[in-house]
Amino acid sequence: MMRRIIHVDMDAFYASVEQRDRPALRGLPVAVGGSPASRGVVAAASYEARKFGVRSAIPMSRAVRLCPHLNVVPPDFQKYRAVSQQVFAIFRSVTPLVEGLSLDEAYLDVTENAWAEPLGMSVAKRLKIAIHDATGLTASAGVAPNKFLAKIASAWRKPDGLTVIAPERVESFLQQLPVDALWGVGPVTAARLRDRGIMRLVDVRTADQAVLRSAVGSLTDWLLKLATGHDDRPVEPNRAAKSSSSECTYAQDLVDLDRIREEIAGMARDNAEWLRKSGRVARTVTIKVRYEDFTTITRSDTRPPTSDTDDIVRRAVALLAKTDAGRRPVRLLGAGVHNFGESDDKGRLFD
Numbered sequence: 001m002m003r004r005i006i007h008v009d010m011d012a013f014y015a016s017v018e019q020r021d022r023p024a025l026r027g028l029p030v031a032v033g034g035s036p037a038s039r040g041v042v043a044a045a046s047y048e049a050r051k052f053g054v055r056s057a058i059p060m061s062r063a064v065r066l067c068p069h070l071n072v073v074p075p076d077f078q079k080y081r082a083v084s085q086q087v088f089a090i091f092r093s094v095t096p097l098v099e100g101l102s103l104d105e106a107y108l109d110v111t112e113n114a115w116a117e118p119l120g121m122s123v124a125k126r127l128k129i130a131i132h133d134a135t136g137l138t139a140s141a142g143v144a145p146n147k148f149l150a151k152i153a154s155a156w157r158k159p160d161g162l163t164v165i166a167p168e169r170v171e172s173f174l175q176q177l178p179v180d181a182l183w184g185v186g187p188v189t190a191a192r193l194r195d196r197g198i199m200r201l202v203d204v205r206t207a208d209q210a211v212l213r214s215a216v217g218s219l220t221d222w223l224l225k226l227a228t229g230h231d232d233r234p235v236e237p238n239r240a241a242k243s244s245s246s247e248c249t250y251a252q253d254l255v256d257l258d259r260i261r262e263e264i265a266g267m268a269r270d271n272a273e274w275l276r277k278s279g280r281v282a283r284t285v286t287i288k289v290r291y292e293d294f295t296t297i298t299r300s301d302t303r304p305p306t307s308d309t310d311d312i313v314r315r316a317v318a319l320l321a322k323t324d325a326g327r328r329p330v331r332l333l334g335a336g337v338h339n340f341g342e343s344d345d346k347g348r349l350f351d
Helices: 013-021 060-066 077-094 120-135 147-154 167-175 187-195 209-227 257-277 309-322
Strands: 005-010 030-033 042-045 071-073 098-102 105-109 139-144 162-164 243-254 280-291 296-306 330-343
Touching: 005 120, 005 147, 013 030, 013 042, 013 077, 030 060, 042 060, 060 071, 077 098, 077 105, 077 120, 105 147, 120 139, 120 162, 139 147, 147 162, 147 167, 187 209, 243 257, 243 280, 257 280, 257 309, 257 330, 280 309, 296 309, 296 330
Parallel strands: 030 071, 139 162
Antiparallel strands: 005 105, 005 139, 030 042, 098 105, 243 330, 280 296, 280 330
């Protein structure tokens, strides 16, 4: 049986929640994020702000230059998580096959669903109505035979869009797509492909294999598969976290090594606490350092699995010796754990 997959993506989620809760902001350009005076970054931008080129992940100072009348709102992640829980409860009332990608987007396999709807389009319409009724927010949805196509479709008519790619329409839809529509192709890779004359997604099919590999390397086989519209990845409702990490960008560059050690130690303690709460142990401890010139490095240490706080903190702080922290000003620090196993209540490891 051909699967019916829906990708649902909330529209400008954080910004839309703020506009919902602050009527004075409705219809105005809004960016959720940190202050432009303290190296804040845009976490989300309303559609009114996007008209000025404001996008997520750009510095808030740049966003304000692009849109001088931008309304900057500090994030309230507790509120966003609460709204996300409402939305995901709706998803799970329809199908147990829900794969969350973030607070505001998910894949749903609705081949079989609680509404007994035979068409994915009908399920998507009802989901959009249910989300709006429960939260006052809009979502865009893409319906397709697989995850790759459903995700592209959900962005096709934003905001409040619904795009359906029926099996018989897959080829005609693929013919419309630029090469950067391919999953895994970012701006740099897309530029390399275009430099080699590969402009459209379907051009990947006929490209010389050596030329393609020179542009995308190990992604070649995967991209060839996607370029024909094939994606057999299932919706994974219990996709396990592969890592846990914390990081912070500082308003003033850090130059004091003792302060840097304290910051890394605090993040590592948070990582260890997360491991214990989730009943996991980790083999690898990693730190991230970004210097004032934006050069970013990571350093890792892999040993027998543990969730011991002192051990994780000690290893994270020791990794600083493999960096120039204290000799070069530091803009950002991060620490994380990964390479997980599970432990029982006596701390024994289960892979």
